[in-house]
Amino acid sequence: MFTKILIANRGEIACRIIRTARDLGIRTVAVYSDADRRALHVDMADEAVHIGPAPSRESYLQASKILAAAKQTGAEAIHPGYGFLSENADFSRACKAQSLVFIGPPAPAIEAMGSKAAAKTIMAAAKVPLVPGYHGADQAAAVLRQHADTMGYPVLLKATAGGGGKGMRQVWEAGEFEAALAAAKREAANSFGNDEMLVEKYLTQPRHVEIQVFCDRHGNAVYLFERDCSIQRRHQKVIEEAPAPGLSQELRAAMGEAAVRAARAIDYEGAGTVEFLLDRDGAFYFMEMNTRLQVEHPITEMITGQDLVAWQLRVAAGETLPLAQDQLRIHGHAFEARVYAEDPHNDFLPVTGPLLFLQPPDSSPHVRIDSGVRQGDEVSVYYDPMIAKLVVWDEDRDRARQRLAKALQEYRIGGLTTNLDFLYNLATCPPFRDAELDTGFIEKHHAVIFHDSRYDLGRDLPLAAVYLVLEQAQSAARNARASTDPWSPWHATDAWRLNEAHLHRFSLSLHEQQHDIAVEQLATGAGNRYLIRCGGGTYHAEGSLQGNTLRVTIDGYQTRATVAPHDDSFTLYTQDRALQFKRVTPDYGEDVEQGDGGGLTAPMNGTIVTLLAAAGSRVEKDDPLLVLEAMKMEHTIRAPGAGEVVEFYFQPGQLVDGGATLVDFKATVDE
The missing domain is CATH 2.40.50.100 (RNA polymerase II/Efflux pump adaptor protein, barrel-sandwich hybrid domain)
Structure with missing residues (x-):
């Protein structure tokens, strides 16, 4: 086994590798860019080496800097994680040339699967089923268009290099082809440095089912069952689960054996994933093979009880696979939800900014959080906006799904927009509950996923109003204690007016809607009791604020919330929802647009x-x-x-x- 390895990655996967290496008694070296100088993976590693500016092309994608860091620190092996250099055959060769072990497959295997077109030729020879399509070398736009017209629309344009949904476009009719091809080629060139495309028949209601495979250099190969990754947006996975619902043992075995044939066909070593499209009639078709560990590998670990990173390290060190195929079993059901800094209501546009408040659900044998960030860290424009992977397990699918929903309720992030509410709505909607899965799930069930049924203005606005009044009072009290004149009338917070009601007025934005709120503080001696007018209703409320815990009673209904204040906004986390409010300041005309344009x-x-x-x-x-x-x-x-x-x-x-x-x-x- 190795004594020291370098992790050529960042974020949650770097942290994950460091934890497993530590359990095996292996020392670790982290690399970091300017943006990651204070990142969690840097703190966790035994050593760390700076490799350049924030843009990945100047740091994490610089193979020479990674290799130099390994030599400088005496590392024996490099674990690339996923993304960045993980599927770079030249990097694998460079490691070998410098007597460093690349913890991944050999370069020829990476190259064989690096081109989707070449991979399909290899898979056909290995008798792995393929989706009908054109995978040829002639990349003339007219040739690609001719094949699309011949096979009939819809078709899928797909970059032959890379993955992750980049360089991929659905084309529903002939008139869209040229624009879609130009966009796909441009995105592929920017992402992978290769704009070659293939054209496939687009299956309209398939499931995305992938098989985890593992091979060692001694000729052993196994599959660790399947994951259903059908819930996607922009061809990128959102929620994955294992095992795939509704698969018979016969179909599971057929897909697993096909995946092993695919791996053996390229003399594979280490962890890999063979991805299939599963049609409604039970037919399955090879899509691609990822020659690395997948983001969603934790759910396979949860249902098999195996540490796949530990398997990677052992195989890379020359050991045989820990288990044979007949020793592997499925135990229970697991889900992984990817928690992103993004706005689902704005076409899932990524969001950047500081994580001002971060409180994940408690970890347990049933709940696992894989993350590379802490409260106060920045979600940077330079890297993927994933904050964490929320992984849950239980004895069956329904119990695991309920655990997922509960954990999403308990996950609290403040300071920027996330997809937590979207994930909760998705996990609790009837079609997901009933496992009606296909890759168009989100678009098909948009109405039941994108809703705000958990919000109740009759509770939400009064809750916020009580918090603002109590927070204002506490702030004034702090100022009074620090003042040379604590009895100054400027420290009063009871909204006193001569012969008028004690009235506070606020304007708050919730779900991009502005709400005017009036809070009348009741007579002295009544305690923290208020009459609140907002949202077209009138409410009686009382409450207390201790630290970041707010307790409020509204018309006899008692509730509690955790408060995360920010600069001009605040988030209230109740038992079943996160409410993000923004203070709306009066518009005095300073922001009038200039000019006619x-x-x-x-x-x-x-x-x-x-x-x-x-x-x-x-x-x-x-x-x-x-x-x-x-x-x-x-x-x-x-x-x-x-x-x-x-x-x-x-x-x-x-x-x-x-x-x-x-x-x-x-x-x-x-x-």
Whole structure:
């Protein structure tokens, strides 16, 4: 076994590897960029080496810097995690050339699966079922279009290199083909440095089922059963589960054996995942093989009781697989929910900013949190916006699903928008409960997932109002204690007015809706009791605030919330929901827009990829104007209405800050 390894990654996967290595008595070396100088994985490792600026292409993707760090610290092996250099054959070779063990498959295996087109040729020879499509070398747009027309729409354009939903587009009809191909090729080139495409028949209601395989260098190979990864947005997984619901033992064995054949066909070593599309009739088709550990590997660990990272380390050290196929068993059911800093109500647009409040549910044998961040850390524009993986296990699917819902209720994050409410709605909706799974699940059940049924303005607004009054009183009391004149009337907080009601007024934003609130503080001697008018109703309330715990009674209904205050906002975490309020300040006219034109702004820091219109051109509503790449995704900026593109302020390749005006756009004025 190794005595020291270097982890060529960051975030939760780096932390995960460090924990397992520590359990095995292996010392660890972390690498970090400028943005990760104080990151959790850096603190956890025995040693750490700085490798460059924040952008990954200048740090985590710099193989020479990683190799130099390994040599500098005396590491014997490099674990690439997933992403970055994990599926880079040249990096695998470079490790070997410098007598370092690459904890992953050999370079030829990575190359064999690195091209989706070449992989399909290999899989056909290994008698692994394939989706009908074109995987040829001729990449002329006319050839790709001809094959799409021949097989019939819808089709799926897919980059032959890479994964994670990048360089992938659905094409529903012939008229969309050229634009979709251009976008897919552009995204593939930016993500993988390769814009070659394949065209496949698009199955309209498939499930995404993947098989975890493991091989050693002694000829042993096993599959550790399957994971259902059908719940996706933008072809990226959101909630995964294991085992896949409704699979018969015969189908499970057939898929597992096909996955092992795929691995043996390329002389595989280590952990890998063979991904299949499972059609409604039970037929399954090879999609791709990921030559690395997957993000969702914890649910396989939960149902098998095996540590897959420990398996990786043992296999890379030359040991045989810990178990044979007939020794592996499925125990219970597990889910993984990916907790992201993103706005599901804004097309899942990533969100950046500080994690001002972070309180995950308690870990237990049933609940596991894999995370690489702590309270106060920043979700950076430079990396994936995933905050954590929430993993739950129980004896059967329904119990595990209920645990997932409870854990999502208890997960508390403040300071930026997350997908926690979206995940809760998804996990508790009837179609998910009944396992009606396919890759179009979110779009198909949009109405039952995107709802705010857990919000009740009759409770939420009075709760916030009581907090604001109590917080104001406590703040004034603190100021009075620190003042040279504690009896100054400026420290009074009872809203006293001569011959008038003691009245506080607030304006708060909740779910992007502004609400005006009036709080009348009842007569002296009545304690912290209030009459609250808001949301069209009148409520009697009383409450107390101790630390960050708020206790309130509203018209006889008692409730408790945890408070996370921020600069101009605050979050109240109740038993079943997180309420994010923002104080609305009066508008005195300072922010009146200048000029007759209109500007379109960048939703976040990013890079201009391409301009899709010309300065001086006239466009219609929703016409694409430019493409911005940020946080590993492309975002198309569209015209807000009919008008003229006056000027672009940035050109392709230039970096822009979030909020920067990108386009001077003049809307058409109806006469």
